[in-house]
Amino acid sequence: MVLDENTGKAYCRSARDCWDCMSCVKACPHGAIETRLPYQLGYYPAKLIPLVGSNKISWTVVDIHGNVERFTFKTRND
Amino acid sequence: MPAKLPTKLEDVAEVRIETDILIIGAGNAGCYAAIEAKRRRPDLRVTLMEKAHIDRSGCLAAGMDAINTYIKKNETIESFVRWSRAQAGGLLREDLTITMAELLNQAIEEWEEWGLPIKKDENGEYLARGRWDIAIQGSEMKVILAEKVREYGCEVLNRVVATNYLLDGDRVVGAMGFGVRDGKFYIIKAGATIVATGGAAGLYKPYTNDGNDCHHQIWYCPFNVGTGYAMGIRAGAEMTTFEMRWCAVRTKDFNGPIDTISVGYKAPMINAKGEKILAERYAHMGGDAAPRFVRANAPMEEWLAGRGPCYVDTRHMTPEQVKNLKIDYLNERPSFVLFLAARGQDITKEPIEVYGSDPYIVGGHTASGYWIDVKRATTLPGLFACGDVAGGVPNKFVGGCAAEGILAARGAIEYLESLEDKGQVDESLVAAEKARVYAPAIRQAREGDGITPREMEERLQRLMDEYAGGVHQFYRMNRERLEYALKHLAILKDQTKYLIARDLHELMEAHEVIDRLDVAEVLVHHLLFREETRWPGWQNRVDFPERDDSRFDCFVNSRRDPKTGKIEVFTRPYEQIVPGDRYRP
Numbered sequence A: 001m002v003l004d005e006n007t008g009k010a011y012c013r014s015a016r017d018c019w020d021c022m023s024c025v026k027a028c029p030h031g032a033i034e035t036r037l038p039y040q041l042g043y044y045p046a047k048l049i050p051l052v053g054s055n056k057i058s059w060t061v062v063d064i065h066g067n068v069e070r071f072t073f074k075t076r077n078d
Numbered sequence B: 001m002p003a004k005l006p007t008k009l010e011d012v013a014e015v016r017i018e019t020d021i022l023i024i025g026a027g028n029a030g031c032y033a034a035i036e037a038k039r040r041r042p043d044l045r046v047t048l049m050e051k052a053h054i055d056r057s058g059c060l061a062a063g064m065d066a067i068n069t070y071i072k073k074n075e076t077i078e079s080f081v082r083w084s085r086a087q088a089g090g091l092l093r094e095d096l097t098i099t100m101a102e103l104l105n106q107a108i109e110e111w112e113e114w115g116l117p118i119k120k121d122e123n124g125e126y127l128a129r130g131r132w133d134i135a136i137q138g139s140e141m142k143v144i145l146a147e148k149v150r151e152y153g154c155e156v157l158n159r160v161v162a163t164n165y166l167l168d169g170d171r172v173v174g175a176m177g178f179g180v181r182d183g184k185f186y187i188i189k190a191g192a193t194i195v196a197t198g199g200a201a202g203l204y205k206p207y208t209n210d211g212n213d214c215h216h217q218i219w220y221c222p223f224n225v226g227t228g229y230a231m232g233i234r235a236g237a238e239m240t241t242f243e244m245r246w247c248a249v250r251t252k253d254f255n256g257p258i259d260t261i262s263v264g265y266k267a268p269m270i271n272a273k274g275e276k277i278l279a280e281r282y283a284h285m286g287g288d289a290a291p292r293f294v295r296a297n298a299p300m301e302e303w304l305a306g307r308g309p310c311y312v313d314t315r316h317m318t319p320e321q322v323k324n325l326k327i328d329y330l331n332e333r334p335s336f337v338l339f340l341a342a343r344g345q346d347i348t349k350e351p352i353e354v355y356g357s358d359p360y361i362v363g364g365h366t367a368s369g370y371w372i373d374v375k376r377a378t379t380l381p382g383l384f385a386c387g388d389v390a391g392g393v394p395n396k397f398v399g400g401c402a403a404e405g406i407l408a409a410r411g412a413i414e415y416l417e418s419l420e421d422k423g424q425v426d427e428s429l430v431a432a433e434k435a436r437v438y439a440p441a442i443r444q445a446r447e448g449d450g451i452t453p454r455e456m457e458e459r460l461q462r463l464m465d466e467y468a469g470g471v472h473q474f475y476r477m478n479r480e481r482l483e484y485a486l487k488h489l490a491i492l493k494d495q496t497k498y499l500i501a502r503d504l505h506e507l508m509e510a511h512e513v514i515d516r517l518d519v520a521e522v523l524v525h526h527l528l529f530r531e532e533t534r535w536p537g538w539q540n541r542v543d544f545p546e547r548d549d550s551r552f553d554c555f556v557n558s559r560r561d562p563k564t565g566k567i568e569v570f571t572r573p574y575e576q577i578v579p580g581d582r583y584r585p
């Protein structure tokens, strides 16, 4: 991620070098980052969005047909 | 904001640090090494040098859903050695495997205490997922580990890329590198140095590669480019078993792990005709439990025989199992769940397609890396190695890399305590390294023309793919092709003087390709030397299709002469400690 000096916004400087590990998506305190798979791999428009809590995480996934699934699980022992 | 790229060497600021133990790479193994060093000797200064950020760097970035090596109650260190040995086609360092196995469980139990959730069965035991694997919820396991490193008082230099060792004769007395954000040149003098930079990805062209986006849609961490190997090669360290490449069956296109599905949910691998490939065609080699190289080779053979595509058959799974499978992936590779959504795929109706990955050099899965002793000392005095960068021990995985980190820290402390003098910094070597590091930036300022790291990286990857047994060649190679690869690697190495970098990130990429070239060259020498086929999916010499125990039941090692640049390849004998047939678990 780099900051664009003109807009004050961050962007992914080399999208083709992204591992799609989603670390930045999970770490962003504003939930402002979205991972999109390269079109060669997956069709438009699918989404996977995390909601990070202190000891757990919830993920919402929307597939290309609009089906929604949710998953919540523990990420740390109390 | 990242600093501007320097245009003159005189403009480069220097940072000089003196420490007791320097750890290069704050990944899985490096973090364990740091913690162990600090808790044994809290009075020592322990410094980690990390090219990314410790919180999410390395293989553990996205998390993990299993620990692949944990010794359960009904197993022993000996049974582990037997299994690992057979999986590796009979070739591993038994002394190293035993010393690692002694610490496997301790490392994982500690992680649990620090906060890593490990699943339990109805008896309160760790939930088994296969013979050695246990199931975890490791989404945040790296963050948890990084917190501990800081808590123990280790010093972390984030976003500093190591480029070469500091040498006093052949003794390692620290390392040099540069800041990707601050642009400064780092000279870190250390009593003992531990390298833990992981394996090498990006030597070969991935099949997902296209003109747009998918360049790094690969299985191994693409930011581990083999710098740890390259620094050792350049300094004359002995390396082992590079020819035992790690090629794996992964989910097709996405290149995601499949153990989750095949081990965790017992989904068999099938071909286009619906035949269970391993059970039906490889029963004599252990069927579903066949060594991993057999499993890597199997779908490729099916494709070649006209029976591809291949799948892991998930059609038997219940909705509950599918949900759990997706949670497993969300813990390890969340974007695989996105991939399924982007394909609109219901895996109870359509099985998941699999294919071979691009080849990697990974000492934690196969056995490539530094030749070390039981204390994890390399052949260079003062330098210790652990994790994917260390050789001789396949099937380390998460627990084994952590265990080796602990061992390397102990070795480093013992070495430090025996030292009579701290060694000298040779300023002429420092000046030469500084010039080498910033050369692509200076060239850009002076000439404004040359080769971009991306161009050279793609040239290298295509060369290796076509001539050194990449995935597009179904991992196959012969002497003539390997010799062609060597010839062009030499040209590429000579052309590195034309590399240009337009910002600090690109400067890092320039060094990544330089390092990959050094690793690739040694790799091709190893592939040429082993005139047999010991591991068909990993190392497939079509001109020598059989295993040849009379010549190659031994380790293939190499050493590059730092003065002449000549690479010498030779063998080391196998030493068996645990009795029994080495090809059977």
Ligand SMILES: Cc1cc2nc3c(=O)[nH]c(=O)nc-3n(C[C@H](O)[C@H](O)[C@H](O)COP(=O)(O)OP(=O)(O)OC[C@H]3O[C@@H](n4cnc5c(N)ncnc54)[C@H](O)[C@@H]3O)c2cc1C
Binding pocket: B024, B025, B026, B027, B028, B029, B030, B049, B050, B051, B052, B057, B058, B059, B060, B064, B065, B066, B067, B068, B069, B160, B161, B162, B163, B196, B197, B198, B199, B219, B220, B221, B223, B224, B225, B227, B228, B257, B364, B365, B386, B387, B388, B389, B396, B397, B398, B399, B401
């Ligand atoms: C996708 C995937 C799934 C896996 N699944 C499992 C599993 O389920 N179970 C299991 O047991 N094992 C699994 N493994 C294996 C296991 O994760 C690795 O073997 C292990 O974590 C490697 O540890 P390491 O410390 O050697 O490397 P890493 O943890 O990758 O650490 C290397 C570190 O070195 C840094 N570095 C690299 N170059 C430089 C440089 N020049 N200067 C400074 N720093 C540098 C990197 O940024 C990184 O932080 C998996 C691996 C992958 C890639």
